[in-house]
Amino acid sequence: MRIVIAGAGIGGLITALSLERAGFTDIVVLERTERIRGLGVGINLLPHAVRELTELGVADRIAALGVEPASLSYYTRQGQLIWTEPRGRSAGYEWPQLSVHRGRLQLELRDLVEERLGGIIWLGRKLVDVQELDDSAVAVCELPDGSRERVAADLIVAADGIHSAARKLHYPGEGAPRWSGLTLWRGTALVDPVLDGRTMIMLGDAEQKFVAYPLSGPLEDGRQRINFIAERRGGGSPHVDWNRSVDRAPIADAFAGWRSDWLDIPAIIRDSEELLEYPMVDRDAIPSWVFGRLVLLGDAAHAMYPNGSNGGSQATLDARTLAYHLATAASVDDALAAYEQARRPACTRLLELTRQTGPERVMQIARERAPEGFSDIHDVIPRSELEAIAAEYKLAAGFHPEQLNARSSLSARVGA
Template sequence: MTIAIIGAGIGGLVTALSLHRAGFDDVRVYERVRELRPLGVGINLLPHAVRELTELGLRDDVEAIAAAPHRLSYYNRHGQPIWSEPRGTAAGYRWPQLSVHRGELQLALVEAVRERLGAETIRLGHRLTGLDTTDERARAVFETSDGSVSADADLVIGADGIHSAVRALRYPDEGAPRWNGLTLWRGTAVVPAFLDGTTMIMAGDDQLKFVAYPLRREADGSLTVNFIAEQRSDGSRAETVDWNRQVQIAPIAELFGAWRFDWLDVPAVIASARELLEYPMVDRDPLPRWTFGCSTLLGDAAHAMYPNGSNGASQAILDARTLAHALATAGDFAEGLHRYEEARRPATADLLALTRQQGPERVMVLAHERAPEGFADITDVIPAAELQEIADGYKRAAGFHPEALNTRASLDARLGQGS
């Protein structure tokens, strides 16, 4: 059985590793870029994703390049605490939460794929231009530096991101991703340690927000942090917002000029950035169908969603593991694809809807709506039970509530269903 994966991002690479572990040996990964470089900034791998990487034998490799936040804390724009909770093993999970540079993680996965599946598994410089499928066979057509080439496969998996070529071939009239009016600026900086040095912080509301979390502790005790600055606009910049566009740092730092808390100087963090990249906050509407004949979608190609809740990469990893398990334990590929889509499409649609409502970050929105000038005690503004339910509700929807995750059956096909 030949399986072709379109896209060598995190989702595509974990899919290749998962399929190989499940017993599928003829797997190929096609990537449009000619060179894989460690691009991007930090991402968070939540415990449900780290569980899957652990079962793939990758945890040590990822932990070597990652930091493990022990707490997540929300604040208003005045630096007052709204909600705080332990994360990872400190919250009772059997697996940690890990913060890692996206590009470094991707290259670690590339190395694992080449080592386990073979050096020629990843084929660079292949841009998908056509896909013909039946219930039993598929032919993918690629544009390369040597011209057009085709590849036959028993299954094609579209893991090629929010601008997925596979998705566009299935839904040619869908159009561009939807922008919600928020612009994000992402960067990394070396800053003095704040709080306990292992806390991920989110401050602000739905108009202006700042996020920071450690990626590495330096020898002098300072922290290399990943940060996100976010502002809502009136929508007039929708046509000019680009992906990965480098922008001047000073104007963004000025937006947060008053955000000097006694525990963190936000404008100083932004001003310390090595570079600042601009992104629009976009997503796509849920699809009525992922699978067409012997092809399906995975990760952002299937369910691109806002980063509220830090769950994009984690959901792609869950997709990959669910798909490999379904294909390995079903009677045939058609049944496996049905099981995969039945398990993942409704769940990700529900999660996408929650991210449009701010996900767990809704606590900051409510605090601003009910007490824009601040508060003496957050429970006078948002009852403790409401805060807890927002946090727990998102964990349940995203599949990483501690009790449920710790007791859920493994997705490792080698261990068998229910193990």
């Protein structure tokens, strides 16, 4: 069976690795760019994704790219601690959470695909159409010179992102991604270790927020590289360009006063290696991901806000679930139906929670109930409420420790 994957991002490359591990080898990955450059900033791979990468036999390679955060702490704008919880193996998972540079991750996945499957990544192929037949499909690609190429397949997996051409074919009136009104400025910086050097931190509320987490251990000079996100309502524009570099000074000024004895946010922004601006956008849930022998995956199926740090992890689960059902179902049609049943309702629920700011809503609750601060957070938000918010998101996203540790494996091979 020939399987064509549109998109060589995180989701597309992990799909190729998942299919190979499941026993499929006739795979082509169509990538619109003429060179995979490994762009972007940080990404978190949560334990449910790292479990899948472990079973693919690639987790050690990816872990070497970044660090394993041990805790996550939420703070008010004034720097008062709201809630902290262990993460990864510190929280009782059998698998860690990993924080890595997205570009380095993409390049490593590319190398792994080439090692296991050879030269299956065809560059300079932009998907523009899918012609669906009874039991097959044809991917129509535009080449750099403007000509078109047809690639026949038994199955086309559209992992072509938030601007998915495949999705647009079936939802032509959907329009641009839905803007939340918030703008994100993302970057990396070299700083003295924050707290213990293994903590992910979030400060602020629904109107303005700062997030940071380590991407490396201590370097030779004692500093470490961190990823950060500065978020504010307004500013920017709803136009999505993941690689638009902007001046650091105005953004640092917008966070003037966000300083404490352990964190100087304006200085981090001013000293960043690069600052990229983009709007916080998502897409509405759709009623189907499957159209004959075309199936959507990752952001093409369920682009969502980054609240909860879960986008790459959900694409990983998509890839592994699809490969599992293709290997075990009686037919391709049965496999696609099982994949959609397993993934679409869960992602629809998760999209709803991210629009409510996911587990980060504890910061907004603290802001609403105690705008001037507090002496004891549990007078403002009872511990039981904090724990319930954290647990609700983990359950919806598929990484509650007990749930994940007990779940059966998604590893399977066709014909086994």
